Amino acid sequence: MQTTAVVIGAGHAGLAMSRRLTERSIDHVVLERGEVANSWRTQRWPSLRLLTPNWQTRLPGHDYAGDDPDGYMPVAEVVATLTRYARLVCAPVRTATTVHAVRALSRGFEIQANDDLLHARAVVLATGACSQPAIPGIADAVPESITMLTPLTYRDPGQLPEGGVLVVGASATGIQLAGEIHRSGRPVTLAVGEHVRLPRTYRGRDIFWWLEATGLLAERYDQIDDLTRARHLPSPQLTGTPEAITTDLNALTAQGIRMVGRLGRVADGVAQFSGSLANTCALADLKMNRFLNRADEWATASGLDDELPPPHRFAPTHVDPRAPLELDLTTGEITTVLWATGFRPDHSWLDIPVRDRTGHLRHDGGVVTRAPGLYVLGMPVLRTRASTYIHGAGTDSEALADHLHSFLSRRR
Amino acid sequence: MNVSDPIETKETPMTITDNPVDNGVNVQALLGAREALSAAPEAAEFTWRANCTWRNGTHSRSTVADFTGLGTEQRHRTTYEFDVDHPECFASEDNGATPVEFVLVGLVGCLTAGVASVAQLRGIQLRSVTAAIEGQMNVLGILGADPDIRNGFDAVTVRFAIDADASREDLQALIAQSQKRSAVFDIVTNPTKVLVELA
Numbered sequence: 001m002q003t004t005a006v007v008i009g010a011g012h013a014g015l016a017m018s019r020r021l022t023e024r025s026i027d028h029v030v031l032e033r034g035e036v037a038n039s040w041r042t043q044r045w046p047s048l049r050l051l052t053p054n055w056q057t058r059l060p061g062h063d064y065a066g067d068d069p070d071g072y073m074p075v076a077e078v079v080a081t082l083t084r085y086a087r088l089v090c091a092p093v094r095t096a097t098t099v100h101a102v103r104a105l106s107r108g109f110e111i112q113a114n115d116d117l118l119h120a121r122a123v124v125l126a127t128g129a130c131s132q133p134a135i136p137g138i139a140d141a142v143p144e145s146i147t148m149l150t151p152l153t154y155r156d157p158g159q160l161p162e163g164g165v166l167v168v169g170a171s172a173t174g175i176q177l178a179g180e181i182h183r184s185g186r187p188v189t190l191a192v193g194e195h196v197r198l199p200r201t202y203r204g205r206d207i208f209w210w211l212e213a214t215g216l217l218a219e220r221y222d223q224i225d226d227l228t229r230a231r232h233l234p235s236p237q238l239t240g241t242p243e244a245i246t247t248d249l250n251a252l253t254a255q256g257i258r259m260v261g262r263l264g265r266v267a268d269g270v271a272q273f274s275g276s277l278a279n280t281c282a283l284a285d286l287k288m289n290r291f292l293n294r295a296d297e298w299a300t301a302s303g304l305d306d307e308l309p310p311p312h313r314f315a316p317t318h319v320d321p322r323a324p325l326e327l328d329l330t331t332g333e334i335t336t337v338l339w340a341t342g343f344r345p346d347h348s349w350l351d352i353p354v355r356d357r358t359g360h361l362r363h364d365g366g367v368v369t370r371a372p373g374l375y376v377l378g379m380p381v382l383r384t385r386a387s388t389y390i391h392g393a394g395t396d397s398e399a400l401a402d403h404l405h406s407f408l409s410r411r412r
Numbered sequence: 413m414n415v416s417d418p419i420e421t422k423e424t425p426m427t428i429t430d431n432p433v434d435n436g437v438n439v440q441a442l443l444g445a446r447e448a449l450s451a452a453p454e455a456a457e458f459t460w461r462a463n464c465t466w467r468n469g470t471h472s473r474s475t476v477a478d479f480t481g482l483g484t485e486q487r488h489r490t491t492y493e494f495d496v497d498h499p500e501c502f503a504s505e506d507n508g509a510t511p512v513e514f515v516l517v518g519l520v521g522c523l524t525a526g527v528a529s530v531a532q533l534r535g536i537q538l539r540s541v542t543a544a545i546e547g548q549m550n551v552l553g554i555l556g557a558d559p560d561i562r563n564g565f566d567a568v569t570v571r572f573a574i575d576a577d578a579s580r581e582d583l584q585a586l587i588a589q590s591q592k593r594s595a596v597f598d599i600v601t602n603p604t605k606v607l608v609e610l611a
Contacts, residue, residue: 265603275601279591286585321567357453 003029005404006111006120008102010036010093012059012082013378014126016393018091019060020401026408028120030091031113033098037082039128040075043152047180048075049240050390051172053206058391059085060398070206072240103351104371122373122404125361129379131346135339141266143329147336151177154338157184163335164188166271166327168263170195172235174340175247179239181338182257189327189334190252191273193262196236197284197317200246202292203299203308207238208389214298216291217386221365224381231381234342235388249281249317260323269330273323281317289313345379366400373407375400437532455483464496471497471507512547512565519596520545520570526590527572536582539575546570568600 005021007014010032021028032038050057055069057078062085073081086093094113101112102123111118133150142148147161151173157180167178170192182188198207211217224230239247249259261274274280296311327334347361354371356362361376365383368374377396379387386392449456458481464474477491495508509517520543531538547568553561574583591597 261601267603272603276591276597279588279597282584283588283592286581286588289581290585 001116002119003027004120004408005122005124006031006109006118007124007126008099008111009126009128009378010082010086010091010095011039011126011128011378012037012085012390013128013393013397014124015082015086015089015091016060016397017124017126017377017401018086018093019089020397021404022089022091024401024405026401026405028092029118030093031097031099031111032093032095035083035095036086036091036093037079039130040079040082043130044075045151045154045156045177046075047156048176049073050078051236051238051240052208052389052391053240056208056212056389056391057081058394060089060394062088070244071242072244099349101349101351104374108373121408122375124400124404125347125350125368125374125376126378127345127347129345130343132344133339134342134344136263136341138263138266139337139339142271142337143269145332146329146334149336149338151338151340151343157181157186160184160186161335162186164333165336165338166191166263166329166334167338167340169193169234169340169342170237170249170259171340171342172238174338175237175249175252176239177338177340178252178257179247179255182252182255186336187256187258189258189260190249191260191263191271192249192277192280193234193274194280195234195249195284197248197281197288198236198238198291199248199288199314200238200241200244202295203311205308206244207236210291210295212386213302214295216294217384217389217392219385221381221383221387224385227381230385231379233380246314248314250315253318253320258323259320260327261325266329269328271327271329273325273327275325277323278319281319285316366396367403373404375404433532433535433537435528435532435536435538437529439529439532442529452483455481457481462494467507468505469497470502470504471495473508512549515600516545516547516568519568519594519600522594522596523570523572523587523590526594527574527586530586530589530593531576531578534582534586536576536578536586539577541572541574541576543570543572 004026005028007017007021007028007030010030014030014032015036018028018030035041049072051072053069054064054066054071054073057064057073097113099111099113103110105119108119108121109123111120111123133152135150139148149160154177160181164187165181166189167174167181168191170190174190178188178190200207202210221227237248239245245251253259259277261277262280263271264274265272292311292313299305299308352371352374354362354368354374362369363376366376368376376382377400378393381387382392383396383399384392387396458479460479462474462476464472466472474494474496475491476488476494478485478487480486494514496511496514497507498504498510499506524541524543527541528538545568547565549565550561552558553563572587574586576583578586
């Protein structure tokens, strides 16, 4: 089969791109291994809600129109929203179609999907940034008696054995699951590495309102000093809850969760944690306050100080000086280790040499390097800091669709 | 789900050229090295070494002369010598600092170098930097008298006094960042594989 463009993945990014291609009358198909929003259906725990408020969850030609603009969408509603959106934009999705290989031809690409071969002049990778859990090698040294889980296999605390749980990683995923698991009566120890602390709300507004209003989310990838670092920053310690509560480390400590430093090694069944926890927390506090300073300066410059509650600062992160440096995993105190250590994309089926030495796709704002006609979408800080979030796909897909359109015109 | 986040607010903007701040750190060279070594990662592999000769009792002398890096053998300007011993209250001759004090020297030297470098990068002129470092240790551990007491430090504290053109918050950020980028801080706070064998 011959088509002009193939989009791989029918999540928010792939569907946004489909809409952009349709707008430009570019013939295309969207290949989806499962159903629309497959990862949200099959690889996310049911209690998950988006970190971003509903008003911000907008896609090209589709703004949130529900009755809870300040709420945070549960994963089931994300699935429903994307399913409706696919219909709204008449996305030509081929479901249950797994891509096994994408190869570059002298002109265009060959896509092997199920048992079919497709040919296209352009390919857009929109399979997401969270296809696989990034689990450190030290997991191999965890004793066999311990149950190990990743956020992709976790559903709810009921699937865990009784006993203590070591949650490794204190970003959005780690802090959410630590809280949920601890509430189930399984005492949680949380290994905390470098993290991003943010309050859920500040001066009466959601933190994402501030991130957008101050222009931070709009910062372009080619204007960021250290792009590699920006693209690898951990997700903020935020949770979407109906009560819009702040879930920073102080809140988790108050809940009874025990903090330890970054997990460095497991030797002879003993987990060893970094002694740098105090500095890790100090760095996160300083960084949060720098952003709040920026937010306050912006509010003053924008003449909003009369409208908003006055500025204030949050208590520094309390670090227990007695936080243990070791935890014996063979005593039975800990029965589960949950690796909330981040995610990585899976482009293993991409049979084109476009990766750097660390395995990352080389691209310039989504335009894959040295592979004309190949694009990637839905990755952190792809074109702006907003790219990390659902609404970022709006401007990203527009820019890349323009690029794709002119690429096709040049070749014609 | 979001794997990255947007909060990476910059601190004091970098000013590399026409920078009136001078802490004696060649930031341009460091930034250049970072770029060059990212492009040629094999050159970034360094091996540091020291050689030790036992003298008598607990006294030894170590020398530091060469290391490997940037893809080749490197030499210090001169060979540095370090006498290591235990103090007289340990029934030794005190011919030099104790090994644990060398660790403290290494840590505080590394953090201080970091403070100067980060200050230069952030355009903070330093007038003076002093630091006091202490490591608390219960020696019943190394004496083998109490199996519940570890050999190493229970805790290490470093107190910096910095005179500079910067707010207290900027100085807090300075020492936080110097810890974050410190090799010895990492070595002291994280487990490291150590292999000791017979030649």
